[in-house]
Amino acid sequence: MATSAVHWTVNSSDTKRPIFFSPSFRQIAPKKFNISCRSAKSPPKSPPDLAEPAAATTKKTKNKDPSLSLSEQLRPLTTTTLSDPPPPKDQSQLISKPKSIWVNPAKPKRSVLSLQRQKRSLYSYNPQVRDLRGFAHKLNDCDATKVAFLAVLEEIPHPPTRENALLILNSLKPWQKTHMFFNWVKSQNLFPMETIFYNVTMKSLRFGRQFQLIEELAEEMIRDDIELDNITYSTIITCAKRSKLFDKAVEWFERMYKTGLMPDEVTYSAILDVYAKLGKVEEVLSLYERGRASGWKPDPIAFAVLGKMFGEAGDYDGIRYVLQEMAALGVEPNLVVYNTLLEAMGKAGKPGLARSLFEEMVEAGLTPNEKTLTALVKIYGKARWARDALELWERMRSNKWPMDFILYNTLLNMCADLGLEDEAKKLFDDMKQSEHCRPDSWSYTAMLNIYGSGGKVDEAMELFEEMSELGIELNVMGCTCLIQGLGKAKRFGDMVRVFGVAVEKGVKPDDRLCGCLLSVVSLCEETEDEDRVLSCLQQANPKLVTLVKVLQNKNIGFDTIKDEFRDVIGSTAVESRRPFCNCLIDICRNKNNHERAHELLYLGTLYGLYPGLHNKTAREWCLDVRSLSIGAAHTALEEWMGTLYKIVQREEALPEMFSAQTGSGTHKFSQGLSHSFGSHVKKLAAPFRQSEEKAGCFVATREDLVSWAQSQAPSSAITTA
């Protein structure tokens, strides 16, 4: 056994423990990463080797036997992590030595990263800096053709010595210019091209996402025996990452190890981010730990990477782990870390904790920036925390915290989420008067959302005209909001016109827009209007129109309906399936075609569009219609009453309580499902009454229900399936 190998496993007999095995870590170990599953009992058969420990005197360290790639090295870890048996129960040592550090002078552990960050060379002052900068600007401004560039190069004010060339190279902006200048300097053969020239050029190429060129330069360095250092590798890796070429990023990291170069913390956190972006949480954590075991004290950037990763996974335990690690290591979170963690808290669905974290940040003396506030506003909006959102807005204004147009738009979206029409209008006007935050397509969309759902059709149409005048693009969501508002106001003519303009301008109708058009169909009273709306829908989704027509043909049998329905729903985006079914039911009910409505509800249930519609416990049966349209909710109620009637007739067991949930419609613009459902209960003379404690909840006892059923004539009017 290679005892000098990097620690793959935790030996329960070890007296020295890495800090990450502290009890606090165990309490909050992130999901899917149970370190305790690793045991010394079954280490990999041939523990892989990484590099030698860094020698204090050398800048970089070579690996004597770099035979295994990183992924090969990681594989045993990831395959054993989940399959190994849990460790022995005796954890008393862990608890008694939470702060011990993974360093045993008698048996030094292999390092996975160099603790010394690569030093940069120092610049000496160049007295010609002004001339050279000016010249670089000339090169930046000239035509990007080779001819034009070479013509300007003739005017170089001082000879292109190493220092002069480097200064110019550093001042060039578009990657094409940097690349041309680099090639020119190389062709002059005045001095050997050192690593720094490649690094500067690569950085510029990275701005242009020119990964292929960067890779060519790297290969050229290898060919010409020019050293690739940590700066070279981190630039290559991050360029690949930003171009979403993750396999390339990993490949170059592995190549680096194979040449024996140790990553420093910059390269190391770059690769952590690569694995994080790939969603490889276990790999990231094993790299993190092994870095920690090498004596690395991660900096805020590394923690931002971890925080982002856990946020993307919605993993709240992971977020707590990051906070805990920072506290244990005495690393103060900076603004970016706070921003990342706030965002992560939002994604993990923890608005209250996000709020506390924000207050902690402000108390620590940090000033929130646009990104901080955007994250928080979004969280409050999604949580429907109107009071917190408005208080925050007030604080933003009084503290003069920074605003940008993304924050403005997020505030507008928050207003739409909360139905804050006046506030939205004020924000929108602020934007119009501002210099740098003029309303864009997003802002208009948010306003169309607010006006469309708030029934302010004239205001919405005014914005629509304004957009045309200002040349602001109407996107599919704005179009949907507008059509929704116009449909509700029964302004079918305007609706058809808006749809036509939108399609003409390139809006591609999606399933949400089709669902919206379908809901407008359900609102039509005149055949003429219905035909106009259907003709729009015909352009967007002809199969859906066919289904609407088939449903209205009473001669067509259930099996055909079922086939057509399955066909349409199967090719519909998942989030639009239930709305489609709801609208189809509404359309049938409006045409007094109740039988079809019941068939559709049956089909919707059959294909899983209404999960959780019925909830049964021994004590209570509940009908939850909160995600149903009015027509669908009525249909479901009728269906339920029919079923309950039969159960009573058959004298089967019944619970004590029955309830129907419609929701109370906290949203200002909600349709009043509760009210309409209540009317339908009355119409059916169903024994439910509105609960006094809970709005949007209708309740009945077993006795109510039994006496109701007994009072019904056997040929009850209630439709039963």
Place this chain on the structure above:
DNA sequence: GTAGGGTTAG
């Protein structure tokens, strides 16, 4: 845009 790493919108 200091030769290299991390954060904002349906």
